[in-house]
Amino acid sequence: MDTLQSYDELPYDSLPLPETQPDFLAALARLHGFDAPDPTCARILELGCASGGNLIPLAWRWPASQCVGIELSRVQAEAGAEFIRALGLSNVRIVHGDLAALSADLGEFDYIIAHGVFSWVPPAVQEALLELCRRHLAPRGIAYISFNVAAGWRSLEPLRAALLARTGADQPAPARYEAALRVLDELEAQWTDPALLKEIAYLRTAAPSYLFHEYLAEFNAPLEFGRFDAALAAHALRYVGEAGPRHAVVEFDDGGEADARRRAERWRDAEAALDAALATRFRRALIARADAPADPHPARADALRELAFYADLRCDEEIDLEQATEQAFLNPAGNTFRVAPPVMKAALMVLSARYPAALTYADLQAAAGSVMVDCGVVAEVDDGAFRTALFQLVMAHAVMPTPSAGPVVIDPGSHPRANALARLQARSPGWVVSGRRHVAIDLDAAGRALLALLDGNRALPELSAAMQAWLAAAGVDLPEAAVNELTARQLWLFARQGLLEET
Ligand SMILES: C[S@@+](CC[C@H](N)C(=O)[O-])C[C@H]1O[C@@H](n2cnc3c(N)ncnc32)[C@H](O)[C@@H]1O
Known part of the structure; x- marks a missing residue:
């Protein structure tokens, strides 16, 4: 094949x-x-x-x-x-x-x-x-x-070689994928190299297409x-x-x-x-x-001043704005970023609260300073230290840069309306719903059903009732208050992902 x-x-x-x-x-x-x-x-x-x-x-x-x-x-x-x-x-x-x-x-x-x-x-x-x-x-x-x-793939080559050699290339892709899973079981029992065992564990959870196209594809050079x-x-x-x-x-x-x-x-x-x-x-x-009118250089923090930023992070402990103690911030993909400077923790609080909106460098710095003052931490924001800390987070993709600020989050209102792209994605099997910041949104079937209904013509009680009916049909009977809460939480998520439009 x-x-x-x-x-x-x-x-x-x-x-x-x-x-x-x-x-x-x-x-x-x-x-x-x-x-x-x-x-x-x-x-x-x-x-x-x-x-x-x-x-x-x-x-x-x-x-x-x-x-x-x-x-x-x-x-x-x-x-x-x-x-x-x-x-x-x-x-x-x-x-x-x-x-x-x-x-x-x-x-x-x-x-x-x-x-x-x-x-x-x-x-x-x-x-x-x-x-x-x-x-x-x-x-x-x-x-x-x-x-x-190659630097990182060299150690994985034995795995690719074993999977290629031990799965028949002439069978249909889904059958070959199943055969590859069986080979992973055998290799796991035989191999001891921690890096290879870690990759085998990852491949079991990864999308089938990932295993197929990285390890079984004819070309991966x-x-x-x-x-x-x-x-x-x-x-x-x-x-x-x-x-x-x-x-x-x-x-x-x-x-x-x-x-x-x-x-x-x-x-x-x-x-x-x-x-x-x-x-x-x-x-x-x-x-x-090569003839572009610029002489690119390694990334430099100075240019951050000309940009705007957004971030979707959470911190599961109380944020300490007084001490420069390291605290863990997590993004929706599960990546952890350890942040110590209080002013940067304040900046992440601001960005996460405003997500998906982006703030300019100056606005972000001012807002972080205000948070510190509001929390009783009187501190001068040192621009150099702020820029250096922000640069590290931008390079690690904890904070994403964009050329200009915007947009604002739109409240669901009384008759929420999702944009037509999100509604069509929600209705189309096999399509993921994409957020305003171009992320794949993890939605269950109930969430997709609700999103598809948000055409601006249905009031909140009607949406809750539709959710209740949908859940009942799926064999889940919940009291009205619980469904109302579920619906409100889901609408908040849609708003946060920038899926809603003004009605
Ligand atoms: C591994 S997938 C990546 C798909 C997508 N870019 C992404 O990252 O999600 C590679 C894609 O390239 C397409 N492709 C491979 N060779 C191609 C070619 N010569 N011309 C156009 N598309 C090609 C494949 O059909 C496949 O959809």
């Missing part, structure tokens, strides 16, 4: 990917000294876009953008096109085709996204992907290409950062920075090197050394044309 057939039989979950959002890419590029085009009216191309779970919400969010997706799997491309038709969107299309065989008149793009494609296609298609970027990237455009990194960088250069492209979370933020020392080319070399060497030290498995590279 070839790779394409496997994508048809076991489609890759097509989700919104926060790290590919052009506003996030533009903000990151800014930290690297690079001015990318305005994302709100950008031309966006996504290569290997599956059914558009990432691209369609971007097109929806920015009606003035023009979005094109390219997808080799007919099943996925058609599912995406059908969804776009149902939504009535005119600024996005998904083209069924091979990215290596596109016509040269595709046009120019401000953002090109290729997530989960580069390492998983044959070398000729990798070449074609970079060539597409060279030909179709606007002068100040940004491409995002993710790829598997991790490469060193240096080789990727050389491939960029061969296509008149250059590295701008990293869009993935950075687990270690080290101030890069350019050694006072005056020559731009030598400075860039030192930076690339430092990136490769970081991969070796951290056993990096995956990179999300930001890329520009």
Whole structure:
């Protein structure tokens, strides 16, 4: 069975990917000294876009953008096109085709996204992907290409080799996946390497498509950062920075090197050394044309002043604003960020309370200062310390940067209305609901049923009654008060995820 057939039989979950959002890419590029085009009216191309779970919400969010997706799997491309038709969107299309065989008149793009494609296609298609970027990237455009990194994959190669050797490549993808699970059982009983056992445990919980496409796909060719960088250069492209979370933020020392080319070399060497030290498995590279009118440098904290920020974090203990004791903040994905400076804890309280709204640097600093004063902690906010602490959190993706502030959270009101994209996603099996900040929202069937009803014509009591009926039909009988509370909590969640519109 070839790779394409496997994508048809076991489609890759097509989700919104926060790290590919052009506003996030533009903000990151800014930290690297690079001015990318305005994302709100950008031309966006996504290569290997599956059914558009990432691209369609971007097109929806920015009606003035023009979005094109390219997808080799007919099943996925058609599912995406059908969804776009149902939504009535005119600024996005998904083209069924091979990215290596596109016509040269595709046009120019401000953002090109290729997530989960580069390492998983044959070398000729990798070449074609970079060539597409060279030909179709606007002068100040940004491409995002993710790829598997050899530094972290080397130790996992025995697992991939065993799974490939012990599952028949000629069987249908779902059957092969089941066979792979049985092989994992056998390997777990035989192997002792902790890293491999940890990966086996993870693979049992991961989406089937993840196991399939990382471990059973015909191609998965991790490469060193240096080789990727050389491939960029061969296509008149250059590295701008990293869009993935950075687990270690080290101030890069350019050694006072005056020559731009030598400075860039030192930076690339430092990136490769970081991969070796951290056993990096995956990179999300930001890329520009080599002739772009900017000289990108490693991310610097100064540019934070020009940006706005949002964060969805919680802290399960009382926040201590007096002491610089480390406290754990968690994001919805379950990642933990340890934060000590009181003013930064105050800033995270502000951002989390206002999520999904974004605050400018100045507003965030002022609001954090006010929280400190309100809590009786009289403190001058030291701008340098604030910026350094915020920079660490932005690099780790605890706090997300965006070029401008907004939006406000909309209260459910008496007749809540969810946006048409969220309602259609809620009604469509296999589609996840995407939040205002381009995150996949984990909703159960009752939550989806409620969301689908929010067309602005139903009052709260009517929605509660509909929920009660829906739950009863599903065999769950709850008293009215409990259903009312459940409905209100669910509506609050929709508001917090930015799914509601003014009625
Ligand atoms: C691992 S999936 C990633 C999907 C999506 N970008 C994401 O990250 O969720 C790779 C996708 O690239 C598509 N693909 C593979 N080779 C392609 C090619 N030559 N042209 C266009 N799409 C391709 C596959 O069909 C599949 O949908």
